[in-house]
Amino acid sequence: MIEWMxxxxxxxxxxxxxxxxxxxxxxxVPAYEVFVEGGKEGLKMSVSLLPFLLGxxxxxxxxxxxxxxxxxxxxxxxxxxxIGFPAEVAPLAxxxxxxxxxxxxxxxxIIQTYGPDSFLGRLAxxxxxxxxxxxxxxxxxxxxxxIKKWETP
Numbered sequence: 088m089i090e091w092m093x094x095x096x097x098x099x100x101x102x103x104x105x106x107x108x109x110x111x112x113x114x115x116v117p118a119y120e121v122f123v124e125g126g127k128e129g130l131k132m133s134v135s136l137l138p139f140l141l142g143x144x145x146x147x148x149x150x151x152x153x154x155x156x157x158x159x160x161x162x163x164x165x166x167x168x169x170i171g172f173p174a175e176v177a178p179l180a181x182x183x184x185x186x187x188x189x190x191x192x193x194x195x196x197i198i199q200t201y202g203p204d205s206f207l208g209r210l211a212x213x214x215x216x217x218x219x220x221x222x223x224x225x226x227x228x229x230x231x232x233x234i235k236k237w238e239t240p
Contacts, residue, residue: 135230136230136231138230143185143186143222143223147189156181157178160181173206176197176210176214178193179193179211179215180214183214183220184219184222186220186223187220190214193211198211
């Protein structure tokens with residue numbers, strides 16, 4: 088079974104590329120030129136997204152280094168305790184929707200402090216693995232289509 092899966096994984100990408108090229112030949116599409124044009128558009132898109140991503144990263148760095156995140160966690164700790172949510176993973180819950188890298192850093196700190204098999208280590212790992220960077224994705228999508236401000240109905 089494992090050998091079969093290994094064989095499939097080795098051949099999947101080359102077969103896919105060959106199928107795309109064959110389809111391009113059949114439909115008489117200049118595959119290389121279209122590929123290069125797509126690469127140019129992708130590069131332009133990446134450059135246009137940089138200010139939005141940089142702003143997000145700077146805001147997260149300021150939040151963490153200024154102590155504002157820790158102050159906020161201290162402020163909401165009584166509420167967290169009342170619902171049984173460990174305050175140690177609260178920074179992860181706050182940062183994960185914003186930045187995967189910052190959340191991974193917090194997860195790493197929790198695992199180094201409490202161990203990977205502890206309740207907090209497993210909880211942090213579960214939160215890291217089963218959530219998404221929602222606000223980051225919104226920033227990228229809105230930046231890609233040029234939305235800078237929006238109104239609620």
